[in-house]
Amino acid sequence: MFIPDHKPLSEAGDSCFIAVSQGQILAPDQSSWAPLEESTWRFSNPQLQAPQYCIGRYRGADCFVVLIDDRPDVYGHHWIDLRRLMALLDEAHYQMAARALQVIQWKLDHRFCGRCGAKTVSHRREMASHCDACDLFFYPRLSPCVIVLITRGDHCLLARNANFAGPFFSALAGFIEAGETIEGALQREVMEEVGIEVGQLKYFGSQSWPFPSQLMIGFHAAYAGGDIEVDGEEIVEADWFRYDELPQVPPETSLAGQLIRHFVAQHNNIG
Numbered sequence: 001m002f003i004p005d006h007k008p009l010s011e012a013g014d015s016c017f018i019a020v021s022q023g024q025i026l027a028p029d030q031s032s033w034a035p036l037e038e039s040t041w042r043f044s045n046p047q048l049q050a051p052q053y054c055i056g057r058y059r060g061a062d063c064f065v066v067l068i069d070d071r072p073d074v075y076g077h078h079w080i081d082l083r084r085l086m087a088l089l090d091e092a093h094y095q096m097a098a099r100a101l102q103v104i105q106w107k108l109d110h111r112f113c114g115r116c117g118a119k120t121v122s123h124r125r126e127m128a129s130h131c132d133a134c135d136l137f138f139y140p141r142l143s144p145c146v147i148v149l150i151t152r153g154d155h156c157l158l159a160r161n162a163n164f165a166g167p168f169f170s171a172l173a174g175f176i177e178a179g180e181t182i183e184g185a186l187q188r189e190v191m192e193e194v195g196i197e198v199g200q201l202k203y204f205g206s207q208s209w210p211f212p213s214q215l216m217i218g219f220h221a222a223y224a225g226g227d228i229e230v231d232g233e234e235i236v237e238a239d240w241f242r243y244d245e246l247p248q249v250p251p252e253t254s255l256a257g258q259l260i261r262h263f264v265a266q267h268n269n270i271g
């Protein structure tokens with residue numbers, strides 16, 4: 001179990017380390033990941049003076065994320081994109097790796113005050129960067145996104161986004177705008193992207209998505225009206241698919257994949 005926190009337990013306690021460089025984490029090989037134990041870290045790390053930030057506790061040990069420049073070669077290790085490891089990690093490991101990447105990104109993006117331009121400093125008590133001149137706090141940024149699988153009987157609406165790397169289809173997703181509710185954002189995004197009205201919403205779950213700072217908030221939503229009309233910019237193709245005739249969809253390690261799997265399982269049980 002990983003417990004997020006920002007203060008180390010004590011100077012003398014056990015520690016483990018997550019090394020981050022240019023958005024990638026240091027792993028012992030290409031297909032597994034765990035935080036480095038202190039002895040391994042001290043032995044292998046070429047940059048012991050790199051900035052370190054406590055991000056929580058794992059198995060009673062303080063867990064530190066370490067920011068390293070330029071992805072140096074580290075004997076016996078590889079730099080890896082967390083997205084490539086997602087399918088292989090349990091919840092605790094994913095949570096700590098995700099938090100490590102987000103904390104580092106936030107630190108890099110808030111080295112200076114956005115109001116006066118002065119250098120910020122780490123706050124003593126809180127996980128915050130602080131501008132002493134303005135007395136302004138900068139906390140790790142989260143960008144909430146809503147993701148929704150629209151269902152219509154035994155069909156669901158899946159769409160292909162212009163930015164997807166592969167030929168797969170997924171649930172619709174979008175950022176929640178300032179001043180919007182989650183429900184309002186969901187209805188707006190669906191209308192903008194595919195021209196559909198949705199009715200009853202059912203909360204499904206959430207997922208930290210540190211690429212770089214999203215919090216995905218997932219729903220199933222019932223179709224309420226309209227014909228599919230894609231916006232042609234963000235969404236290039238969308239259609240209704242029967243639960244047993246789906247195109248290629250995201251893996252179950254993502255919230256989108258879980259939304260789709262849950263819908264399929266419900267209809268398999270009915271069938």
Ligand SMILES: [Zn+2]
Nearest residue numbers: 113116131134
């Ligand atoms: Zn300032």
